[in-house]
Amino acid sequence: MNQETAFNKLKNKKLLPQLFTVLLGFSIILMVVTCLVVNHQTTNSIMQKNNLTYSNMVKVSSQTLDTLLSGYHDSLTHITYDSEIINAVVNPKTQDHAANYQVLSVLNSYCQENEAIEAIYLHIRKTDQIHTSTYTATTLDQFSEMNLIKNHIGNYHTTSLLKSGRTTSIELYDGRIYLVRDFPLNKDKSLGTLYMKLNSNTIFDSTLSASQTAYSNLLAYDNDWNPLFPILIDYQSLPDHVFNLLSETDMDHANTRQIEGYHYFLYPSEQSHVNLVLAVDDAYFSPGFGDTMRNTFPFLILILVLSIILTYCILQLSYFPILKLTKMVSTDSTEHDFVTNEWNFLMNRFFSMSQKREELDQILGSMIPQISKEFYFELLNGKPLEPEYIETMLTNLESPIKPYGTFGIIALTANDTLDVSRRNQILEHLSRLLNDYKDTLCNYILQAVDKSLYVFILQYNPYANKYQITNLEIKLEQFFYELTDIQGQAWLEVGPKCNSLQHISVSYMETLKRLTQKKYTVKNKQEYSLDDFDDSVTLNYSYFQVQLSAIVGYLMVGNDELALQKSLHLCSLICQGQTNDEIYSAFASYHQAFLNALTTYHITETNQKEYAFIFEAYPYQTDEEITPESVKKYMERFCIAAIQLLLNKYQKQQHKYLIKVKRLIEEHYIDPDLSLNLLAEECGTTTSYLSKLFKESFGINFVEYLNHHRIDQAAILLDSGTDTIGEIAIATGFNSQQNFIRVFKKQKGKTPGQYRSAK
Numbered sequence: 001m002n003q004e005t006a007f008n009k010l011k012n013k014k015l016l017p018q019l020f021t022v023l024l025g026f027s028i029i030l031m032v033v034t035c036l037v038v039n040h041q042t043t044n045s046i047m048q049k050n051n052l053t054y055s056n057m058v059k060v061s062s063q064t065l066d067t068l069l070s071g072y073h074d075s076l077t078h079i080t081y082d083s084e085i086i087n088a089v090v091n092p093k094t095q096d097h098a099a100n101y102q103v104l105s106v107l108n109s110y111c112q113e114n115e116a117i118e119a120i121y122l123h124i125r126k127t128d129q130i131h132t133s134t135y136t137a138t139t140l141d142q143f144s145e146m147n148l149i150k151n152h153i154g155n156y157h158t159t160s161l162l163k164s165g166r167t168t169s170i171e172l173y174d175g176r177i178y179l180v181r182d183f184p185l186n187k188d189k190s191l192g193t194l195y196m197k198l199n200s201n202t203i204f205d206s207t208l209s210a211s212q213t214a215y216s217n218l219l220a221y222d223n224d225w226n227p228l229f230p231i232l233i234d235y236q237s238l239p240d241h242v243f244n245l246l247s248e249t250d251m252d253h254a255n256t257r258q259i260e261g262y263h264y265f266l267y268p269s270e271q272s273h274v275n276l277v278l279a280v281d282d283a284y285f286s287p288g289f290g291d292t293m294r295n296t297f298p299f300l301i302l303i304l305v306l307s308i309i310l311t312y313c314i315l316q317l318s319y320f321p322i323l324k325l326t327k328m329v330s331t332d333s334t335e336h337d338f339v340t341n342e343w344n345f346l347m348n349r350f351f352s353m354s355q356k357r358e359e360l361d362q363i364l365g366s367m368i369p370q371i372s373k374e375f376y377f378e379l380l381n382g383k384p385l386e387p388e389y390i391e392t393m394l395t396n397l398e399s400p401i402k403p404y405g406t407f408g409i410i411a412l413t414a415n416d417t418l419d420v421s422r423r424n425q426i427l428e429h430l431s432r433l434l435n436d437y438k439d440t441l442c443n444y445i446l447q448a449v450d451k452s453l454y455v456f457i458l459q460y461n462p463y464a465n466k467y468q469i470t471n472l473e474i475k476l477e478q479f480f481y482e483l484t485d486i487q488g489q490a491w492l493e494v495g496p497k498c499n500s501l502q503h504i505s506v507s508y509m510e511t512l513k514r515l516t517q518k519k520y521t522v523k524n525k526q527e528y529s530l531d532d533f534d535d536s537v538t539l540n541y542s543y544f545q546v547q548l549s550a551i552v553g554y555l556m557v558g559n560d561e562l563a564l565q566k567s568l569h570l571c572s573l574i575c576q577g578q579t580n581d582e583i584y585s586a587f588a589s590y591h592q593a594f595l596n597a598l599t600t601y602h603i604t605e606t607n608q609k610e611y612a613f614i615f616e617a618y619p620y621q622t623d624e625e626i627t628p629e630s631v632k633k634y635m636e637r638f639c640i641a642a643i644q645l646l647l648n649k650y651q652k653q654q655h656k657y658l659i660k661v662k663r664l665i666e667e668h669y670i671d672p673d674l675s676l677n678l679l680a681e682e683c684g685t686t687t688s689y690l691s692k693l694f695k696e697s698f699g700i701n702f703v704e705y706l707n708h709h710r711i712d713q714a715a716i717l718l719d720s721g722t723d724t725i726g727e728i729a730i731a732t733g734f735n736s737q738q739n740f741i742r743v744f745k746k747q748k749g750k751t752p753g754q755y756r757s758a759k
Contacts, residue, residue, distance in 0.1 A: 072117070104136075172226050560647050669732065
């Protein structure tokens, strides 16, 4: 309750006290967090420094220990090479034989070489005799350290030292360290064994004593985790559960673990395999309060300075403007004196204003559709409008089209018998098709003139060429042609182009005229004039080339009936509303485009007699007089034969090997090493059979087919990219730029550079 009351008191204060309270609280919180972070970072820094120091300490101790033990290992090696020792092992004498004195003398001399060596024992396996460096010769059962020798014979010790191909075991007995060497071979093949008893104090002082401090303890274990210096080091200081964790740790590499306030540094020596564990108390290295404050003080000063700068900026950029705005929106001069909080006052004031603005927006929003419809209706009907007014209206209506550019009309009309839902579905599909070209080719507005007439106003991209525009218009007509259920109930017409939105009414009126002629059949067709013909699409070679690409597309998806219907529909379209000369010219272009389409698929002749006429030089030479009807009849027969030849060719190309090869070529054409042999192996067939399939199905060999595909891809890169000719050659799989230019010119009739310049 007290916290809620304090919060309400702060909430009701003026903006300036709130500002300073929040900044003060923020600064305090930031200072506390900074202290905690700096303390944490300082601790981590000290720990990282200590970890590096102690890791190096353990490593140095391990290397020192390896060096000492390696020296003793070398001493054992020298003893095993001594002729007296070898003779005593190979040809053992009786215990009281005079030759044994030489053996004892040799052992004693080696023992005197290093003060860390307390004694050296020689065990002769054959006679169980023991010779020592203290000039004592005895038998195994009378030897004081008999159990040491029996343990070595009966056990396999993993703690060993390997150097120069010689192995020395490191064994523990009675709190002492022994270096043991079987020779001349190990274990059961041994004739004798040397035992070197080391002074633990000397080794400990040389390697580990420097690390035994009040806050650190260095422990040494053999490979079976037996203590090496049980008399000199308190191994009980390591808790059992910690020992279990350390002994289970993978000892192949140095490891560091932090357990219960201690850092444990583990390091297995590289030669002797002795495990060193350094335990360090972390409490000795935690930073004190003074250290933390010294490190934190610069940050606290920085926070204080930033808080002052932030306060000044907030006052200048926020508080003073808010104070000024509060005075401006006050309804009278005295109202501001009673304002408890400037921000709340402004929120309430602007909330009331926004409500009024929303009401106004709702009124305008309800009016915009009607305004938009009337504006475009005025444009379509030719009402004289100033360019400035048109531009302003388009901006206010957020229209996607602009007042300048190339414009066109697409009109749609339908009978009343056509269902409304079906009509809306057609409009939706047309809009979706136009949306696909919204960013690249054109923007549009759909205008409902009445219940049966709809108009699309199109504005084409200034960079769009005539071919792209014609292609879009053909696709719109194709969509209508495929809707067989609306034939005779709906009609679509593409109007002529104009270069100003002010003149869109001319295109609109012409489009309505053509649409009316489609919807209401005129008995006397001779009344049509050239002005009645669609001047936005010319029935020339380019037009039929685009149409044939759509027809071939239907064949590629297996819809041969639709391809045939469309090709015959074009024959009927040519004869509508044109002069005889225009009809003959259009059919000639259609005929040539069809022949070129056949040539593209390498169909230049046929063995089928019923289709041979399409390759004759003079198709119209007959005994009868040439008329538009006879040309149309011939072209209909020509279309049926050509469609059948294309279909047969396509079906041949559906062989499973060719389908797989075409896919592989499309995926790997950039590989310059792609060959017919590789493709034949991939398909599991022979090269000759695959080559025969190419020739029969495509009319060309594999290399020509591959080059055609590569050149097509190169043309795309030349059209759309900025890569150099050499880069495009590499990207399309050619092994050299010269070869690429030669093949490109052979297929396209010009070099890549000339092709790009023309584009």
